[in-house]
Amino acid sequence: MVPKSSQIISFLKTKPWRLFRSWEYWLSRLYQTAGTFCLLPIYWERSTNTVQYEKRWLKIVTWAVLTLYLTLDSTYQFYVMCTAPYKAMSIFDILKILLHGSRRIGASALIIGFSSNMKNTVKLLNQTIDIHHKLKRNYYGDENALIDDGLLYVNFGTIVLHFQPLGPTLQHLQERGSFRYWGARYLPPSFYNSAFGIAIFGTMELILCYVSIFGTGYAATQVIVYAQTTRHWLNILEKDSQKPLAKAWLTLKNLKLYRTLAVLNCIHNEACSPVLWPMSQHVLCSVHVICNVLLIKCFRLLPLLIGATLFFATVTITLFEKNCLKAAADVYEISKRFRDRMRRDDSKRNRIVGRSLRGLRIKVQDAYYFKISTFITFMQSVVENTINVMLTFF
Template sequence: MTTSNWQYFLHLYYKTCQRCCFLPIFWDNTSHSVKFEKSRIRIFLWAMMQTYLTADTVYLTVTICTENYRGLTPVTTMKLLSHGISRIAACIVIGWFVNNFKSANHLINQVCKVHEKLKGEYYPGENNGVDDGLFYVTFGVITVHIQPIGPTLQHLEERHSVRYWGSRLLPGDLYDGKIGITLFALIELLLSYVAIFGSGYTAVQLIIYAQTTRNWLQLLCNKSHPKDIHRSRRMVSQNVSLYKILHVLNCLHTETCSAILWPITQHVLCAIHVLVNVVTIKCWHIYPRRSGSPYFSAYLHLPTLRPVASKRRQKFMKVRLV
């Protein structure tokens, strides 16, 4: 069975999850599918890391709700809110995976198998050269392997920030010692990997499902068939079969994600929207006054200008009526 570039990186993602215990899953080369981890030791190690991530997220949640923001700079406020919201979102998404790991794994397995089967039927002989638009998977897998280095370096630079519980709850001699600096840096690196791999698993599922469905629906809508397949009754029946397959996948996706995942996504987007507005208001005075800022300021005051404009329009209309 030949694999394209995105499949190679997807398999690499699953292998990293298994070797480092970032998620209790592994890639089975025999069945070419994702399965739940069978090793109790790996499951125990993942549960320990997830427990620590949850405890750290609880601390961040309490800090966000009780912190006196008047004593913080706008930059510190922005970092605290963004760091806390991202960790909260990762914990919620990982919790969704734990409660639905069977259906989640079944969904990604079915989507990949159906996609490969359809590529073999519609593009025989060129399965490996078909552009299915899944380069985002390759880019995403590379990103999740590199991104956690950034938060770790930021932790080393701002170890005494309110974002880290050790700076508040541990003695200075222990936290600022060589052992403490090394240990907490490794823990922050580990937490970042667990969080991004856990949320990345859901993101990979959604991207693969959305892009593969879009790819095959576009083929049906544009009626762009391979050169060696003629417009015939066989082709019509093949397209009808393709549409039915996509419909079944859509039902499976809706059943898996609609109950919990979509509400989670909506709440996370709402939290990010609130974060952006809070940061914009608190940091407005430090923004550089450039040529575009008067227009943005006018946009912010637009609701207060509307009543005046409406009164002028009413006066103008009265004059015309007279």
């Protein structure tokens, strides 16, 4: 009889389990889907295992048309949010308008933001994943090593992205007469409520949901993959720098790792700090606030399935903030501790090298960079905005 522990270890070494644990594999599936259905102007190159910018003009034009339609729909949602008769509406209807509108507007803003710098973000993602693979080979001897690099939940997020648009589409079919949908307000009922109208607008709503959620997913993976992988290797670096044995060669190894991360940090700031990071914070804050208000005011009124979904979405947003914004703050804090330790080292050479090192900073435009105080301020703004929305509308 083979011991159960040995069977478990053997199973963990099998290819299917490694693929399930590999966030890179699931990320590639996300980009394959996006490229196949023109949800993003990218595709997954199987021969090199990299993301590539789309070269076929038909797919680029198709994506541009879908993005334009999403932008026009987002403009209409903004108009609805500004002109809705809130005093005559129920709490549930108000929050549905705010959640639907902010979600659609936020996705549109993120897509427009990264599309202006799409080629650079594609290169950045490839460089981040490539460096992560090389470092895993150097430190663990296997680029597919089952290490806890903080990105396992990307697997589940990728799976959810493929099915999430079905929920809003079903809601559209149930409430298609609401003025949240422009067809109900501007088109003749004889056409809008016909079988053809139901089919065409239901299909367009499904497409819009997929374009918006995959665009949001692309923006999210850009920031969270970099922040998490950089924090992971900085943690490794910090632990190694505290080891007393083999200090000379270990210090040289740590310096090479730090300089590699510093170069990647410069590339990341150039690609993501002007638009992607500030937009991501605003969208996260807005959606988190509305989810909080929905939970506080309407949780008892919601059906069990919808209430559970809302609770799961709120928890997911909170975890994303912790694992993305907190990781971005930790990048600065850990790099600062490493530099300070080098500057206090017994070796004069190490002290000189420590003074020459620059801290790793994830910048938000040229205004500020992430620190622990930045993360705390962000969470405080979520709480304050939740209170303000409740006082304003309720």
